[in-house]
Amino acid sequence: MNAIDPRDHIEAPRTTGSALSLRKLTQIHGRGKTKRVALNELDLDINRGEWVALLGPNGSGKSTLLNVASGQLQPTSGTCAVLGEPVETLDRGAIGVVFQVTALDPRLTIEENLLDLARLQGLKRQDAMDRISEALKRSGLAERAHDRVAALSGGLARRADLARAMIHEPGLLLLDEPTTGLDPLARQSCLDHLAKVNCSDERAIIMSTHLVEEAARAQRVIMLDEGRCVADGSPESLCQQIGARILRIYETDFEPPSDEGWSKQGDAWTCPVSGHGDPIVEDLLSQGIELSVLRPTLADVFAQKSGRDLSTMEGPAS
Numbered sequence: 001m002n003a004i005d006p007r008d009h010i011e012a013p014r015t016t017g018s019a020l021s022l023r024k025l026t027q028i029h030g031r032g033k034t035k036r037v038a039l040n041e042l043d044l045d046i047n048r049g050e051w052v053a054l055l056g057p058n059g060s061g062k063s064t065l066l067n068v069a070s071g072q073l074q075p076t077s078g079t080c081a082v083l084g085e086p087v088e089t090l091d092r093g094a095i096g097v098v099f100q101v102t103a104l105d106p107r108l109t110i111e112e113n114l115l116d117l118a119r120l121q122g123l124k125r126q127d128a129m130d131r132i133s134e135a136l137k138r139s140g141l142a143e144r145a146h147d148r149v150a151a152l153s154g155g156l157a158r159r160a161d162l163a164r165a166m167i168h169e170p171g172l173l174l175l176d177e178p179t180t181g182l183d184p185l186a187r188q189s190c191l192d193h194l195a196k197v198n199c200s201d202e203r204a205i206i207m208s209t210h211l212v213e214e215a216a217r218a219q220r221v222i223m224l225d226e227g228r229c230v231a232d233g234s235p236e237s238l239c240q241q242i243g244a245r246i247l248r249i250y251e252t253d254f255e256p257p258s259d260e261g262w263s264k265q266g267d268a269w270t271c272p273v274s275g276h277g278d279p280i281v282e283d284l285l286s287q288g289i290e291l292s293v294l295r296p297t298l299a300d301v302f303a304q305k306s307g308r309d310l311s312t313m314e315g316p317a318s
């Protein structure tokens with residue numbers, strides 16, 4: 001995984017009011033043997049102007065949080081306020097949502113899809129056309145307005161979905177794993193586009209992901225594990241919190257010398273160190289143990305904070 005490149009980041013969060021505020025938010029799915037605590041007394045404040053990545057392994061509660069924030073799921077207990085309003089009375093038109101399954105009709109052109117939506121929201125035809133033309137320009141899709149969605153590449157279709165979610169200029173944009181199924185180039189272009197969208201003080205973006213490279217593009221990363229927040233901060237500050245460097249050992253029969261700081265990520269044992277000259281590194285090298293000393297990534301932060309591996313799977317992606 002790549003180390004964090006500070007050039008990828010835009011300026012610090014601006015704060016112009018609350019976008020999402022959760023207090024002791026608990027969401028329980030199912031009952032009896034199938035009961036799952038998806039969110040566990042979560043407290044969270046996200047302001048307008050922030051671009052937040054919810055990072056966690058499958059099953060950590062990311063989709064559940066976005067479903068609650070979009071009003072699609074009623075919380076079991078606790079409160080959720082969106083753009084300063086209790087989610088129960090929120091005007092859905094105030095938010096934009098992009099979930100994993102596209103909300104566009106593949107048989108229609110991009111423009112027809114957007115027009116349908118704008119009309120549903122009560123916009124007059126001319127207003128709707130103006131907004132659509134603006135949204136398509138912003139998304140770099142002006143030339144594609146008359147292409148049928150079914151004929152678009154995955155990356156363009158996702159961008160069209162984003163244009164749809166933003167047609168009414170929502171104050172909060174919720175995106176559930178928006179780059180799923182995209183090739184690396186389209187993924188990059190989708191994230192570049194989000195960085196541009198983020199240039200508004202008036203809007204917050206909350207995007208879920210299980211990929212550290214993707215989360216590292218956001219201004220703030222909230223790490224979820226079993227429905228709890230285990231870390232919250234800018235990608236740089238989170239990585240700095242765990243140390244200057246992290247050492248990795250891939251030897252299968254390696255036993256860590258102590259419990260302190262050591263954790264397993266996939267096949268590798270890892271431990272934070274100050275650098276190549278750290279006594280732990282010197283000691284292991286003198287024993288002939290092969291190791292690498294690297295800059296920490298958000299995957300290392302997650303492992304240190306949760307004691308678990310970010311790539312831990314809970315069955316199929318949900």
Ligand code: ADP
Nearest residue numbers: 029030036038057058059060061062063064318
């Ligand atoms: P993520 O999006 O991080 O993968 P989810 O929010 O989808 O996590 O799921 C959180 C937990 O809730 C998981 O244990 C998942 O199996 C469970 N869960 C999610 N949706 C349902 C549902 N409709 N019924 C039962 N359990 C569910």
Ligand code: MG
Nearest residue numbers: 062063317318
């Ligand atoms: Mg999910």
